[in-house]
Amino acid sequence: xxxxxxxxxxxxxxxxxxxxxxxxxxxxxxxxxxxxxxxxxxxxxxxxxxxxxxxxxxxxxxxxxxxxxxxxxxxxxxxxxxxxxxxxxxxxxxxxxxxxxxxxxxxxxxxxxxxxxxxxxxxxxxxxxxxxxxxxxxxxxxxxxxxxxxxxxxxxxxxxxxxxxxxxxxxxxxxxxxxxxxxxxxxxxxxxxxxxxxxxxxxxxxxxxxxxxxxxxxxxxxxxxxxxxxxxxxxxxxxxxxxxxxxxxxxxxxxxxxxxxxxxxxxxxxxxxxxxxxxxxxxxxxxxxx
Numbered sequence: 001x002x003x004x005x006x007x008x009x010x011x012x013x014x015x016x017x018x019x020x021x022x023x024x025x026x027x028x029x030x031x032x033x034x035x036x037x038x039x040x041x042x043x044x045x046x047x048x049x050x051x052x053x054x055x056x057x058x059x060x061x062x063x064x065x066x067x068x069x070x071x072x073x074x075x076x077x078x079x080x081x082x083x084x085x086x087x088x089x090x091x092x093x094x095x096x097x098x099x100x101x102x103x104x105x106x107x108x109x110x111x112x113x114x115x116x117x118x119x120x121x122x123x124x125x126x127x128x129x130x131x132x133x134x135x136x137x138x139x140x141x142x143x144x145x146x147x148x149x150x151x152x153x154x155x156x157x158x159x160x161x162x163x164x165x166x167x168x169x170x171x172x173x174x175x176x177x178x179x180x181x182x183x184x185x186x187x188x189x190x191x192x193x194x195x196x197x198x199x200x201x202x203x204x205x206x207x208x209x210x211x212x213x214x215x216x217x218x219x220x221x222x223x224x225x226x227x228x229x230x231x232x233x234x235x236x237x238x239x240x241x242x243x244x245x246x247x248x249x250x251x252x253x254x255x256x257x258x259x260x261x262x263x264x265x266x267x268x269x270x271x272x273x274x275x276x277x278x279x280x281x282x283x284x285x286x287x288x289x290x
Contacts, residue, residue, distance in 0.1 A: 006238030010247035011104040017251035021085065022262070027221045028086035031210045031238045034205065037078055038194035038219065039211075042185035043222040044229075063177050070169040070182065071189035077162025078190065080155050088152025092271065093154030095130060095278040096156035101249040102127065102132070103164030108242040109170075119288055126281040133274025167245050171236030179233035183226070249282055 027036040059067075084093050102124040173182040198204040211218055228248075242279035 003239055005237045006244065007247065009101065009231045009235035009283070010244045012172070013228045013235060013244075014251045015247040016224045016228035016231060019136070020132045020221055020228055021251070023217055023221035023224060024082060025085040025173065026217050027214070028082050030214050030217065032203075032282050033079060033082040033086055034194050034197050035199075035207060036218075037082055038191060038198060039218050040189035040198070040222045040225045041187040041194060042157060044183060044226040045191050048180055048184040048230075052178070052184045055178060055181050060171055060179070063173075065168075066173055067182065067185040068189070070166070071186045072174050072187045073162060074163045075190055075193055077159055080159035080162060082150040084140060084156035085157055086152070088156065093152050093156045093274045095162060096153055097160045098249060098278055098282055099157065099160035100163040100167060101245055101282060104245045105242045107164065107168045108240065108245075112241065123281045123284055123288075127278050130274045130276070130278030130281060133270050133277070139175060167232070167236075170233050170240060171241035171244070174233040174237040179230060179237050182233050186229075187226070246282075247253060257282050 024036060024040075027039070047218070081097065084097070105120070105124075164196055170182055170186075195204065228251075233243060235248070
């Protein structure tokens with residue numbers, strides 16, 4: 001496949017994640033974090049199985065261990081990410097999750113020997129400044145020992161680290177096996193873990209009722225999130241992981257705008273400035289990284 005094809009897949013991931021996170025937030029608030037995650041994972045597991053079952057006998061022990069590590073990281077990061085979206089304002093949570101970009105780039109530099117120039121370093125610094133402004137619930141007073149953070153901000157920060165590891169591991173796994181097998185294995189494992197949790201908590205019986213009440217919201221988040229990860233996996237199998245991540249990371253712009261203009265979320269002026277500073281820096285970083 002051509003380099004342009006990889007760029008195209010990254011842009012598909014951008015759009016799907018932008019709208020997908022908007023519907024994920026709605027789904028988590030309607031049915032809870034574990035159920036929302038289960039709906040996404042089970043759809044990916046069932047739909048992708050016919051395309052990957054012939055690859056299963058060819059899996060080596062090393063590939064199995066690599067995919068298992070990815071699945072563990074996915075569970076960890078998704079739970080923090082989803083819970084942050086459930087608790088917080090999407091226009092605040094998304095720029096924090098944007099931290100996954102510099103972390104992923106850092107992993108690429110350290111482990112894959114990709115280069116970061118001065119312009120990219122400066123833009124990453126601006127992202128941090130924007131995030132600092134966006135996540136503070138009150139006007140910063142640096143005389144105080146600490147600042148009051150928006151709900152979900154800390155969860156989003158932890159989730160960002162997990163998502164960065166996920167991005168990197170999806171790229172490596174897609175290169176070592178295949179994009180579809182990578183996503184299927186991760187989502188199948190997530191579905192099994194969520195199923196066990198829901199059964200233990202005696203919440204599984206309500207899954208059908210929840211789906212009947214909110215079918216389109218649940219379907220939207222599940223289809224869009226699966227499509228985003230599949231597109232991202234294909235992108236990282238064709239172009240460098242850091243480039244695929246910088247392009248797809250601009251999905252934050254779509255999600256934040258949805259939060260501001262559709263959900264009518266209320267933010268202070270300096271928070272809006274911080275969010276758009278982070279978003280703008282991510283967009284420029286994405287552009288120059290191409």
